[in-house]
C-alpha cells in the first residue's frame with residue numbers, strides 16, 4: 001500500500017475524515033492547498049458517454065467519437081487515467097512534440113489540454129491541423145496554467161474524466177513556456193478528486209539546445225525562479241531538442257549542465273521532437289513500482305561514477321554540482337552498500353521534508369532496511385512522501401542503497417550525514 005504523508009500533521013489530523021480511497025488503495029490526505037468549487041463526480045461517471053460537453057474555459061473541440069472504453073472493475077487495479085505534462089521554455093518544441101505524439105502510431109487515444117497566453121490559440125490551430133482523428137483538445141486561454149488557471153485545470157481534468165472517460169486513454173497537458181511545473185504537478189496530489197481519477201505519469205521537458213544554456217544561466221533577482229531551471233529540475237524525461245542547430249561540443253556541455261541540475265531524468269537528443277513514444281508516454285515517473293528501474297538508470301549506476309570506481313560502493317556518493325555556475329538547483333545522489341534502520345529512515349525523511357520540503361523538488365530511493373527482505377522504495381515531491389515495499393533482495397545480493405535528491409540549495413554534507421545516521 002502506498003501512503004502519502006504530509007509534513008503538516010495538524011492539517012492531516014484535521015482532514016482525516018476527508019481521506020479518499022482510490023482504486024489502488026492510495027491513502028490521500030488533503031493539505032492546505034486551495035481548492036476550487038466543483039460539482040461532484042457521479043459514481044457512474046465511467047458510463048457517461050456524453051459527447052456534448054463544453055469546457056468551462058476557452059474553446060473546446062471534440063474531434064471524434066471513439067469506441068467504448070472497457071473499464072476494468074477489478075479491485076486493486078489502477079484504472080486512473082495517466083497524464084503527461086509537457087513543459088519547456090518558449091519555443092523549445094513543445095507543440096512540435098505534441099504534434100508528433102498526436103500523429104504517431106501508439107494506439108493510445110489522447111486528450112490534450114493546452115494553454116497559451118493571449119486570445120489567439122495559435123498552437124491550437126497548429127496542433128489541430130496535424131492531429132489524427134481521435135483527440136480531444138481543450139484550450140485554456142486565460143493565463144498561465146501554473147498560477148491563474150490551476151483551478152481551471154482541475155475543472156477540466158474532472159470534466160474530461162466525468163464526461164468523456166470512454167473516449168481517451170491518456171491525457172497530455174502542454175504548459176506555456178513560462179509555466180513552473182510544481183503547481184501543475186501538485187494539482188495531481190492536492191486535489192483529491194483529481195488524484196482519485198487521474199495519475200501523473202510524468203513530466204517531459206523540452207530543451208532548446210540552441211538557447212537553453214543562456215536561459216539556464218540567467219541570473220534572476222532574488223526570490224524570482226528561473227523557469228528554465230525549474231523545468232529541467234522537475235523532469236522525468238528530458239528531450240534535448242533542436243540538435244541540428246548546435247555542435248557536438250555544445251551538446252556535451254549542455255548535457256553536463258542538465259545532468260548537474262537533474263541527475264534523475266532520462267535524457268534523449270532529438271530533432272523536431274522526434275523520440276520514441278515510450279520515452280514520453282507511460283513513463284511511470286511517480287509510480288513506486290518503477291522507481292527501482294529509474295534509480296538504477298545511468299545517473300546512479302556505479303559505472304557513471306568513474307571518478308570513484310574501484311573502491312566498492314560503500315559510502316559511495318556523488319553530487320552533481322555545477323562548479324562553473326553556482327546554480328542553486330542541483331542533484332545529490334547517494335549510492336552506498338549497507339542496511340538501514342527503518343524507523344531512522346522514516347524519521348530522517350520526514351524531518352527532511354518538514355525542514356526542507358520547500359526546496360526538495362523531487363526525491364527517489366531504493367533502500368535496504370532491517371527486518372525486511374524487500375526493498376524499501378520511496379519517492380517524494382516537496383513535502384509529499386510516498387513509500388512502499390519493493391522487490392525482494394536475492395539471498396547473496398549486495399544490498400546497495402540508491403537515493404537521489406533534486407532541489408534548491410541542497411546541503412550534500414547534511415544529506416550524507418542523515419543517510420549515514422540511518423545505517424546499522
Ligand SMILES: Nc1nc2c(ncn2[C@@H]2O[C@H](COP(=O)(O)OP(=O)(O)OP(=O)(O)O)[C@@H](O)[C@H]2O)c(=O)[nH]1
Pocket residue numbers: 088089090091092093094095096097123176177206241242243244245270271272273
Ligand atoms: N531547427 C529546428 N527547429 C525546430 C526543432 N523543433 C522545433 N523547431 C521549430 O522551433 C519553433 C518552435 O517550436 P514549437 O514546437 O512551436 O515550440 P513551443 O515550445 O511549442 O513554443 P511556445 O508555444 O512558443 O512555447 C517552430 O518553428 C518549430 O518548427 C528542431 O529540432 N530543429
